[in-house]
Amino acid sequence: MAAYRRNHRPTAASRPGRIRLAAAAAVMSVAAVAALTGCSFAYVEAICSNGEYPVLAVGGTGGSCVKDGEEPPAGTTRYPEGKVPKQVDDKWDLYWTTHTLDENGDIVDAPDAG
Template sequence: MRRFLVVALLLSGVAGCSFEEAICSSGEYPVAAVDSLTGRACVPDGDPVPEGYVRFPQGKEPRHVGDEWDKYWESHKLDQRGNEIE
């Protein structure tokens, strides 16, 4: 049993596994509800943004729970054109 745990730990380090929780699943992109601090959704790649939502500005998309942009958007809103609301 001990040998199995050691091997599993070594392989996870070699494989570069990450324990970060993704905002969206593979094949999806995150969107924000207009004028909201909490409204978010994930949309399948290739599908349009649903009404009432906008894409995050390029380069400011949250990728993982608790990352820089996930935390940033907890206190910043977007308007219907995807511009930050002052």
């Protein structure tokens, strides 16, 4: 009968199973943390590039981007402070699809909003 050894190590044949189990546990842990923290990998598109700011067409829902330091082109104006869209489909981007500014700078329903 073989003597029991106190420092017994698993055979090489049993190690790959343990490694796979540890790797699977690590992957599951990362997935759980991502799900619990609300982590998402969605791409969010900015309204304008760096060095630009968005402008709104007066009387319409169209707009464009203007280089920082330049004035808005004729027929466009800056968005009211605090109501500037930053990302596509954010709160203010959606708001300005149904609203616009008139020639006096007042917010009105957009004529083409239906």
